[in-house]
Amino acid sequence: xxxxxxxxxxxxxxxxxxxxxxxxxxxxxxxxxxxxxxxxxxxxxxxxxxxxxxxxxxxxxxxxxxxxxxxxxxxxxxxxxxxxxxxxxxxxxxxxxxxxxxxxxxxxxxxxxxxxxxxxxxxxxxxxxxxxxxxxxxxxxxxxxxxxxxxxxxxxxxxxxxxxxxxxxxxxxxxxxxxxxxxxxxxxxxxxxxxxxxxxxxxxxxxxxxxxxxxxxxxxxxxxxxxxxxxxxxxxxxxxxxxxxxxxxxxxxxxxxxxxxxxxxxxxxxxxxxxxxxxxxxxxxxxxxxxxxxxxxxxxxxxxxxxxxxxxxxxxxxxxxxxxxxxxxxxxxxxxxxxxxxxxxxxxxxxxxxxxxxxxxxxxxxxxxxxxxxxxxxxxxxxxxxxxx
Ligand SMILES: [Zn+2]
Numbered sequence: 001x002x003x004x005x006x007x008x009x010x011x012x013x014x015x016x017x018x019x020x021x022x023x024x025x026x027x028x029x030x031x032x033x034x035x036x037x038x039x040x041x042x043x044x045x046x047x048x049x050x051x052x053x054x055x056x057x058x059x060x061x062x063x064x065x066x067x068x069x070x071x072x073x074x075x076x077x078x079x080x081x082x083x084x085x086x087x088x089x090x091x092x093x094x095x096x097x098x099x100x101x102x103x104x105x106x107x108x109x110x111x112x113x114x115x116x117x118x119x120x121x122x123x124x125x126x127x128x129x130x131x132x133x134x135x136x137x138x139x140x141x142x143x144x145x146x147x148x149x150x151x152x153x154x155x156x157x158x159x160x161x162x163x164x165x166x167x168x169x170x171x172x173x174x175x176x177x178x179x180x181x182x183x184x185x186x187x188x189x190x191x192x193x194x195x196x197x198x199x200x201x202x203x204x205x206x207x208x209x210x211x212x213x214x215x216x217x218x219x220x221x222x223x224x225x226x227x228x229x230x231x232x233x234x235x236x237x238x239x240x241x242x243x244x245x246x247x248x249x250x251x252x253x254x255x256x257x258x259x260x261x262x263x264x265x266x267x268x269x270x271x272x273x274x275x276x277x278x279x280x281x282x283x284x285x286x287x288x289x290x291x292x293x294x295x296x297x298x299x300x301x302x303x304x305x306x307x308x309x310x311x312x313x314x315x316x317x318x319x320x321x322x323x324x325x326x327x328x329x330x331x332x333x334x335x336x337x338x339x340x341x342x343x344x345x346x347x348x349x350x351x352x353x354x355x356x357x358x359x360x361x362x363x364x365x366x367x368x369x370x371x372x373x374x375x376x377x378x379x380x381x382x383x384x385x386x387x388x389x
Contacts, residue, residue, distance in 0.1 A: 003142070003183040003210045005242050011350075013357035015234065015261035018348055021242055023089040023141040024181060025081060026056075030242065030263040031351075033254070033344045034059040034091060035337055036271060039068070040084045042337075043271060044330040047086045053306065053334055054341040057141075058086060059266045062134050063095030063102070066126065067119045071137035079139025091266075092140035094131045094173075096147040096187070097215070097247065110165065112146070128172040136179050144213065145173035147187040152221040159191035166215075167203050174207060183210035185244060191216055192225045194232055201236035212237045213244040214262075218253075226253070231260040251280065251343055252367055255360045258347050265344075270336035275329040277321045280339045284370030286314070288332065293318040306338035 009018040019030040035042050035050060037058045042050060050058070060080060065071075077083045080090055099106060103115035112127025128146045135143040146169050148162040166189045177184055186204040190196030204212060214233050217226050230245060234257075237243050244264035245257050254265055270280065277289040281301035286293070288300070296314035308317075308331040320328030343363075350359035 002181065003242070005211075005240065007239065009352050009354070011259075011356035012354045014259040014360070015231075016258050016347070016351045016356040016360075017261055017263070018351040019242070019263055021263070023057075023183070025087060025089045025141055028056045028089055028264075029348060031254075031258045031344055031347055032056055032264055033340050034264060034266040036266055036268050037084070037086075038268075039064045040080055042333070043275065044326065044333055045337075047084070049334060050086070050337070051088075053338040054345065055088070055337065057089040057091060057264075059091050059093060060138065060140065061093050061095065061098065062131055062138070062144075063093075063098035063126065065092075065138060066095065066124065066134050067117045071134045074137040074139065079137075081139065089141045090138075091142040091264075092135045092138055092144065093246075094135070094144040094146040094187075095126050096131075096144075097149050099126060100149040101219075108148070110168070128169040129176040132173050132176040132178075132184075136177075136182060140182065142183045142185060142211070143177075144185050145170045145187055147189060147215050149189070149216055149219065150191065152191050152216060152219050152225070154191065156191075156193055156196070159189070159193060160196060162216075163189040163191075163196055163200050167200070170204060170207065170209075174209070185209055185211040185213050185242075187213045187215040187246070188233055188237075189216045190233075192221050192229050194229070197229060197233045198236060201233060205236070205238055209241070211242040211244060211264075213246050213264075215246045217245070218248045223253070227256050227260075230257050230262065234260040234262055251340070252364055254340075254343065255347070255364055258351075259356065259360055270340045271333050274332035274336045277328070277332065279332050280336050282366075284367070288314060288317040288328070289321045290318075300332075300335055301339070304335065304338065305342075306335050308332070308335040308338075 004022040007017050007019045021028040034057045035055045038061045040060050099113040106113055106115035112125050114125050116123055131146040147166040150159050150162040170186045186209040188200045190200045234243055242263045245262045249267050279286045279300045282303045293314040299309040301309050350356045
């Protein structure tokens with residue numbers, strides 16, 4: 001088997017599960033959060049930094065790497081691990097989401113998507129076969145099929161057409177795989193329509209994929225819709241294969257989805273918000289550019305063990321951001337990733353001892369309490385969330 005997956009514990013009062021996913025570049029303890037290194041870099045951080053905050057697996061993006069540096073360069077240097085100096089596992093997204101959310105002047109047909117490069121204005125075709133070819137050149141441990149990502153608010157007929165094309169593209173991706181050592185995950189679509197999600201899961205799980213992802217969430221859906229679909233869809237996926245919730249989300253999103261039995265996550269939020277000056281802490285979000293931080297002679301988070309919190313005060317971070325110094329976003333990125341990865345480690349420990357449901361309830365209550373108590377000071381906790389990846 002390409003990607004041996006061992007489930008070692010399941011929670012008693014939720015569907016949370018503990019597992020180990022064995023890749024060519026080491027084991028991943030699940031549930032796991034993947035740090036987003038879209039362009040073969042987690043912006044501002046080097047691999048040693050990522051290891052220091054506990055990163056186990058990185059996510060890179062086929063769409064961006066196709067445009068620059070291009071697959072030929074990866075073939076020449078022997079793949080992404082050597083190129084970026086990261087020896088751990090890498091998952092590549094197929095580019096499907098970026099085609100639908102970012103690409104300009106694009107045309108989508110049964111063959112694939114053609115679009116104009118933001119680098120040199122050349123036209124490119126990204127088909128299911130081409131996406132697999134590029135991901136093979138990149139040399140990721142886990143590849144994703146190219147999928148069609150409609151807005152969750154689209155008409156049901158539009159969502160159905162996108163789902164059916166996603167299925168046909170998934171079969172073409174399977175047929176296009178040339179390196180049997182690289183795992184390939186399918187992506188369940190179907191918007192927030194339960195019967196479509198069921199149909200999609202039934203179709204894809206009948207095929208020999210190494211894992212299954214839930215796509216098309218956090219694209220216009222509400223949090224209750226997202227939680228409902230995540231719970232009902234995760235239950236439709238085979239227990240013996242890893243499950244990946246794509247592009248979601250906030251710490252409460254992760255806590256809910258782990259309880260639904262999801263194993264893998266990625267989200268740009270911790271790094272994206274770090275560059276805007278927002279930190280996730282155990283007592284709610286902190287915006288270091290606010291004047292309240294200017295003279296705050298204390299760390300971002302008293303209970304955090306990261307190097308930023310051990311070495312620097314809020315006042316210093318405020319100063320760095322006010323001066324536009326690149327050390328500011330770098331220190332916040334380290335802290336935010338540490339915050340996310342520590343949350344995952346705590347979740348794994350709670351599942352190991354069968355107490356995940358009560359752990360998650362306590363964490364969610366604390367987050368809710370802090371976000372509400374800070375709302376008058378810091379604005380809505382949701383007003384940072386409208387970021388593209
Ligand atoms: Zn910290």
